[in-house]
Amino acid sequence: MIFLDNEGITNPKLNLALEEYALRNFSADSDYLLFYINEPSIIIGRNQNTLEEVNQNYVEENNIHVVRRVSGGGAVYHDFGNLNFSFITDHDVKSLNNFKKFTEPVIRVLKSLGLDAELKGRNDILIGDKKISGTAQFSTGKRMVSHGTLLFDTDLAEVANALTVKMSKIESKGHKSVRSRVANISEFLKEPLTIEKFRNLLLEGLYEHSAGFETYHLTSGEWKEVHQLKEEKYDTWNWNYGRSPKFNIHRTRRFPVGEIDLRIFVEKGNIENFKIFGDFFGKEPVEKLEKLLKGARYEKLEIEDILKDIELREYFGDIPKIDFIELIYGEDKIEI
Structure with a gap:
């Protein structure tokens, strides 16, 4: 297995682009391992x-990235206290949905660090009874990625803040996340470790049965193509929201x-x-008004732009435009 060095990149869009690029383009003669740490971000399931x-x-308000990944599963929060791992291997029917093999x-x-860890449920x-990692998989039919997140020393308050949805009365065909009781690995360690030291111990442990690893x-040129994938896919509203x-x-x-x-009926983000x-x-x-908004992106800035020159008092009487936009797209001050 070859270790891929991500050069210390913490941009989640670039890290996910790197992961997908390696999955689709690197030689099938080898398996690959990738570690990365992301800036504060929410990673959405496919x-x-x-x-x-x-x-x-x-x-x-807090400049948290929102990025969709290629694999299924639920939404997860990443920050600098969160270590992510990816195994990129050949597609194997016996390995697909076999999370035990990769965990x-x-x-x-x-x-080996004295932690009583075990795989529970599907992935x-x-x-104990606290979740410290979740995993997911994606297959191209020829190659597959099995990746997961390890909560090492993440800000658990931010997990709740960023993933607590207030938008009222959404009825969707999407797969909703199931929230679990979570904890940080650092809480269970007898001796304190930095996330960098933990990463190195994990890397050494994963290769302990190998004579050496590359x-x-x-x-x-490869980085140029990774950046291009980021710009064409992971940077776009269509991928992260419109899908x-x-x-x-x-x-x-x-x-x-x-x-x-x-x-409001929304399809493919519109x-x-x-x-x-x-x-x-x-x-x-x-x-x-209905005709004006039909076909627009369901996105606050676009809705504001469409309504910027509209006199709403002509339609409803004296109502602040900001309140009407909040009703269309916002999350607070709603009476059901």
């Missing part, structure tokens, strides 16, 4: 509705002018249908 998983206002060497190293590593450094499964939103709020009731109901009085028919 089949999830992004807005159903993240506290959008919070991630925007066993990690568990062996954890046990989680626990110490470290591979990407060429400048969300279709979902419906029902949001209602009572204003001094009356109740406004919105029914508003496919937008209906306004309520007991308000207005001069202009709301069908004009």
Whole structure:
């Protein structure tokens, strides 16, 4: 197995691009191991509705990356206290969904540190009743990646803040995350370790039965292609948000002018249908507004741009535009 050096990169979009590039382009003659640590970020499973998983206002205010990965499973929070590992191997029917095979060497190293770690359920590593790792897989049919995250010394308060969704009444076909009781590996260690030392111990332990292992450094040409994949895929709204499964939103709020009731149908991140109901009085028919918003990205900045020159008092009476936009897209101050 060859160790891939990611050169200390902490940008999650670049690390995920590197992982996918290695999966699709590196020689099938060898297996590869990749470690990386990400800046604060939420990594969304391939089949999830992004807005159903993240506290959008919070991630925007705190500059937390939101990135979709190629594998399924639930949303996870990464920061500098979180170590991520990836095994890139040949596709094997017996290995696909066989999380035990790829977690066993990690568990062996954890046990060598005096930790009573074990695989529980389908794909989680626990110490006692606390989850310290989750894993996922993706296969191209020829090659596969089995990757996971190790909570070493992450900010668990931020996990709750970033993944606590307040968006009301979303009905989605996406696969919702199941929250577990989590803990940091550092809490169970008898002697304190830095995450860098932990990474090195893990790397040594994974190769303890090998005569030696090769470290591979990407060429400048390969890095150029990794950056191109990042820019064309992982940097894009279409991948991170637009690939969300279709979902419906029902949001209602009572204003001094009356109740406004919105029914929004979103598919591939775009508003496919937008209906306004309520007991308000207005001069202009709301069908004009509905038509304006139909086809728009379900994204706050785009909605603000569409409505920037619209006089909402013509449709509803005296209502602040910021409050109407909050009703369409925001997360707080909603009365159901």
